[in-house]
Amino acid sequence: MTAERAPVNVCLIDDDPIYTFGFKKLINLKGFNSKVINFRDGEQAITWIKDRLNSPDLPDVIFLDINMPNTDGWEFMNEFAEIKSQLGKKITIYVLSSSINLNDIYRAKKNPDVEDYIFKPVNEYQLAEIINASQEDNNDSKIYKYRS
Amino acid sequence: MSFSKGHQFSDDSKQHLAQIIDNINAGIWEYNTTTRDIKWSSGFYTVLGYEPGEIECSNHIFFEHLLYHEDKPAFLAALNNQPASTGKPLQIRLLTKTSGYHWFESTVKKYTDETGHIFYGSIININQYKQAQIQAAHNDLLYNEAIKIAKLGSWEINTSTMSLSLSKQLYDIYELQNHVKLSLDEAISFFEPAYRPIIKNALDNAIEYCQPYELELLFRTAKNNVIWVRAKGIPIIDDFGRCVTIRGIIQDIDNKKRKNLALESSLNLLTDQNRRLQNFAYIVSHNLRSHTGNLQFMVKLHDDTEVPEERAEMFSHIKSISDSLNATIEHLNEIVKIQTEITNERTVINFEILFKNIISALKSNIEALDASIDYDFSGCPQINYIPAYMESILQNLLTNSLKYSSVDRRPAIKCYTLKERNRIYLIFEDNGIGIDLERFGDKIFGMYKTFHQNPDAKGIGLFITRNQIEALGGSIKVDSTVNIGTKFTIRLI
Numbered sequence: 001m002t003a004e005r006a007p008v009n010v011c012l013i014d015d016d017p018i019y020t021f022g023f024k025k026l027i028n029l030k031g032f033n034s035k036v037i038n039f040r041d042g043e044q045a046i047t048w049i050k051d052r053l054n055s056p057d058l059p060d061v062i063f064l065d066i067n068m069p070n071t072d073g074w075e076f077m078n079e080f081a082e083i084k085s086q087l088g089k090k091i092t093i094y095v096l097s098s099s100i101n102l103n104d105i106y107r108a109k110k111n112p113d114v115e116d117y118i119f120k121p122v123n124e125y126q127l128a129e130i131i132n133a134s135q136e137d138n139n140d141s142k143i144y145k146y147r148s
Numbered sequence: 149m150s151f152s153k154g155h156q157f158s159d160d161s162k163q164h165l166a167q168i169i170d171n172i173n174a175g176i177w178e179y180n181t182t183t184r185d186i187k188w189s190s191g192f193y194t195v196l197g198y199e200p201g202e203i204e205c206s207n208h209i210f211f212e213h214l215l216y217h218e219d220k221p222a223f224l225a226a227l228n229n230q231p232a233s234t235g236k237p238l239q240i241r242l243l244t245k246t247s248g249y250h251w252f253e254s255t256v257k258k259y260t261d262e263t264g265h266i267f268y269g270s271i272i273n274i275n276q277y278k279q280a281q282i283q284a285a286h287n288d289l290l291y292n293e294a295i296k297i298a299k300l301g302s303w304e305i306n307t308s309t310m311s312l313s314l315s316k317q318l319y320d321i322y323e324l325q326n327h328v329k330l331s332l333d334e335a336i337s338f339f340e341p342a343y344r345p346i347i348k349n350a351l352d353n354a355i356e357y358c359q360p361y362e363l364e365l366l367f368r369t370a371k372n373n374v375i376w377v378r379a380k381g382i383p384i385i386d387d388f389g390r391c392v393t394i395r396g397i398i399q400d401i402d403n404k405k406r407k408n409l410a411l412e413s414s415l416n417l418l419t420d421q422n423r424r425l426q427n428f429a430y431i432v433s434h435n436l437r438s439h440t441g442n443l444q445f446m447v448k449l450h451d452d453t454e455v456p457e458e459r460a461e462m463f464s465h466i467k468s469i470s471d472s473l474n475a476t477i478e479h480l481n482e483i484v485k486i487q488t489e490i491t492n493e494r495t496v497i498n499f500e501i502l503f504k505n506i507i508s509a510l511k512s513n514i515e516a517l518d519a520s521i522d523y524d525f526s527g528c529p530q531i532n533y534i535p536a537y538m539e540s541i542l543q544n545l546l547t548n549s550l551k552y553s554s555v556d557r558r559p560a561i562k563c564y565t566l567k568e569r570n571r572i573y574l575i576f577e578d579n580g581i582g583i584d585l586e587r588f589g590d591k592i593f594g595m596y597k598t599f600h601q602n603p604d605a606k607g608i609g610l611f612i613t614r615n616q617i618e619a620l621g622g623s624i625k626v627d628s629t630v631n632i633g634t635k636f637t638i639r640l641i
Contacts, residue, residue, distance in 0.1 A: 101434070120441045121444060
């Protein structure tokens with residue numbers, strides 16, 4: 001059954017190369033049905049998402065780091081809020097950070113585009129849950145489309 | 149009224165006079181210094197609360213019993229020095245029958261006849277008046293003391309003539325010795341220039357709209373002392389509601405105000421330090437957590453992987469995490485060092501010698517970029533500072549300028565000092581890639597904040613520089629234009 005489902009497109013925005021490596025490796029090792037793209041800061045991600053050529057590959061889930069050089073997680077959220085209505089796809093955003101600063105946590109949770117705040121490093125069970133949930137969403141929307 | 153038995157006044161007209169005086173609740177006395185003969189009218193007894201003749205009419209009784217001992221010298225002096233006819237009334241205390249000593253006023257006159265020198269006079273009870281006077285003087289004293297303690301002076305403006313009158317105490321606050329008449333503008337000119345429009349405006353509002361005011365203003369006295377004062381004014385209105393008078397006070401609140409200002413600034417400093425400390429704690433926790441998280445993550449992946457090549461790759465990552473952890477701990481160490489080195493002894497540092505040393509330490513970087521470095525420390529060649537800090541500040545700024553130089557032009561770096569009053573400034577300028585301050589603002593002094601894609605950027609240098617400068621009470625300010633250059637202005641002390 002699973003094989004018939006479309007893979008979940010996952011996007012990781014994080015400047016830490018080691019974390020990025022580990023994240024990709026984990027998805028690979030655990031055999032999640034997903035494709036991963038990654039960007040090392042918010043600006044690169046926004047540029048890619050805005051590009052119409054990439055619209056078939058837009059991610060279902062974004063894992064977003066906060067502390068990044070150049071365009072940080074907050075700035076990415078601001079720019080994302082401006083363009084999200086033109087994307088034609090619901091993208092779920094999880095903030096992924098090592099920060100235990102309550103201000104960061106409140107700020108993220110207050111943002112309507114943020115699904116949840118996850119402390120690094122994400123464990124495989126959490127990741128599996130998020131990817132599966134996203135897959136359910138995808139299938140639901142497909143059924144809905146078919147019916148209409 | 150009759151005279152007491154055996155005491156006849158010397159002639160009829162005087163006796164008649166004595167009767168009149170007795171009727172107005174006063175008494176008269178007569179004393180012959182030659183015969184030591186003494187006479188009191190019955191009014192004399194009455195004012196003291198006695199029946200006529202109730203006490204012996206004698207020298208001894210008067211001086212030793214009735215007259216208060218402290219008033220004796222004055223009375224005797226009046227008798228001895230009394231010029232023939234006139235004399236000021238004398239104020240003395242006499243013991244009454246039932247209510248203790250009362251104040252009396254007595255005239256003292258003298259004439260001479262064949263029997264000798266005769267003094268005479270009338271006494272009246274002035275106790276109530278005297279008590280009121282003493283009370284009033286006491287109240288005055290209390291009032292003046294209170295005003296003096298409160299360092300308060302009062303004033304009044306007559307709005308029809310716009311004339312101003314000042315109380316004596318206000319002249320004291322102005323430190324004007326002769327109480328010259330001041331016009332309103334002159335009185336206002338004692339306030340510091342920045343505060344003159346404020347007080348003028350408050351007075352205008354009081355006159356025109358009957359608004360009272362209370363302000364705290366800086367004031368320069370005639371002796372050039374600059375003090376904080378509280379200026380308060382209240383309009384007094386007539387039956388038509390127009391302001392006819394403004395009354396007010398000026399109070400010297402310099403001590404309290406300066407303490408308040410000092411308190412405020414140390415509170416700001418503390419709040420700022422506290423905020424930075426908390427921020428620092430979050431940053432440390434964030435960085436340590438991200439390294440340890442990564443470490444945990446890699447170790448787990450390492451365990452889960454069977455492929456030897458992949459395991460080797462993960463192990464190489466584990467090594468680099470270990471290096472990063474080490475670097476973070478070193479940064480922490482540097483920051484903690486700022487606090488421990490603050491107690492180190494300050495020495496006189498020669499800017500030029502130190503800067504030349506730093507240039508030669510960074511010689512290979514400078515030559516690789518073909519950077520030109522100009523310096524001029526003639527504005528202030530030396531400073532008393534903690535050597536380790538100054539070395540670190542100059543080195544960080546120079547490294548920073550070299551690191552963020554533009555590839556489009558030859559790097560030009562300028563460093564110079566300025567001295568203004570007691571302040572020493574260090575200015576550091578470059579023509580590098582600059583930074584978008586509107587976007588990043590003060591963040592450039594934050595920890596682990598990097599703004600360029602430069603792989604060498606660690607986001608620690610300027611954080612440490614700012615902490616070293618501020619630890620010694622200085623400040624750092626940045627001006628920058630993207631692709632033009634950056635200028636740091638540092639107030640060292």
